[in-house]
Amino acid sequence: MFLPEIGYEYGYPASTICNYVFGVRAWHILHGVPWEMCPEEIESLLKAANRLAPPSSKRKKRQPFTVDYLTTLRCGLNLESDPLHIAVFTCLTTTFYTAGRLGEFTMKTLKGTNGFNPETHVKPSDVRVEKDEKGLESTVFFLPRTKVDQNGEEVSWSKQDGLTDPKAALQLHMATNKPPVDGPLFAYRVGKTQMKPLTKAKFIEVIHAAADEAGLDHLQGHGIRIGSTLEYLLRGVPFDVMKVKGRWASDAFQTYLRKHAQILAPYMQARSHQHEGFVRIVMPAVRG
Structure with a gap:
């Protein structure tokens, strides 16, 4: 009691x-x-x-990152000559457009058991480009180990319009920082010879400083994954497709369906061919 x-x-x-x-x-x-x-x-x-x-x-609800937020945040970063800022922005756009987890692309620490390990952390050699039969291109990232799969998972993004294009960011990062093929993907140059892996703490530090510079509120790392899910759903990506892309294995995914009228709007019209797909996702399975 x-x-x-x-x-x-x-x-x-x-x-x-x-x-x-x-x-x-x-x-x-x-x-x-x-x-x-x-x-x-x-x-x-x-x-x-x-x-x-x-x-x-009670913890405040995590606010989502949005494309507009990323675009404005970009103004608080030096993408002309700062290797760290370039690595951070590339990591941000890749995490956002893959609907990934920030911890899958950053290090916990620089040294020790949580430092870089080629068997568990993503490397430039884990990145490849694929094309489907229609010539549509996707950049695929193999994550050697994730919190839900010790054997690794794959995530991907495609080229986007506007200033948050992850392809352009990755090209800039690779040209500027030149991370070793079998080293951490988002390593950045310090001076002429030293390379440092991007840690989650350093990522958050730079993002918050850029937010201050751009006049934005501070958002937390998990808001990237939330924002990505909302962005794709608002674009009309089917619920079941987004669940696969975001690797959502639990009913937590349904949180995004309940709380955003814009997402539900197409499925709530008097005559909608999307009713069937919506019901299939949100209705519980029939128990035998």
């Missing part, structure tokens, strides 16, 4: 309380100690904790 009080009295968010509860449950299981808590009771207590938690304990 103390779970709601933890949130109310001490300001813990419901997610933290939930982690504590299931951590204790895991301890019981690992040590062969009976876990006598009723699942229904735990669920009710966690819901109560969520309701009683103060607003200050």
Whole structure:
């Protein structure tokens, strides 16, 4: 019965309380100690904790990056002569247009176990260009290891119109920084001889400084993936196609369908050939 009080009295968010509860449950299981808590009771207590938690304990919703945001942010970067800024902008556009995760294209640290590892981090040798039978071109990135697949996954983008074109950015990055073929893809030059891999912390630092320069709000890294999903959906990319492109394996993908009227509008008209596709995505499977 103390779970709601933890949130109310001490300001813990419901997610933290939930982690504590299931951590204790895991301890019981690992040590062969009976876990006598009723699942229904735990669920009710966690819901109560969520309701009683103060607003200050709840994380603000992540705002999405948009093409307009990227275009304006570009004005706060020196893409004429700063190798770091060029690497950051290229990483940003590649992450955005592949609907990737920022951590898949950056390093956690420069050294140690979280530093660059050619077996786990993307390299220039992991990039290739493919054309389909109609001659449509895509640039494909093989990610040697991801958070959901230890054997690696592939993501891709195609050339875009405007100042956020990832192809133009990648060409500039490769020409300016010349990252080693089997080194980190988004390495940047420091002086005439030294190369540094782009870390997530350095990426965020540069992006926030550029946002200040351009008069923009600070956005968080995960907002890139959210913004990419919204951008493609607003362009009319089918839900099932976007789910594959974004490698969404859970129902979290449906969050984007519920909260944005612009995305739903084509599917809510009196006569719409898109009804069937929408229903197929959002309706739960029939249970046998």
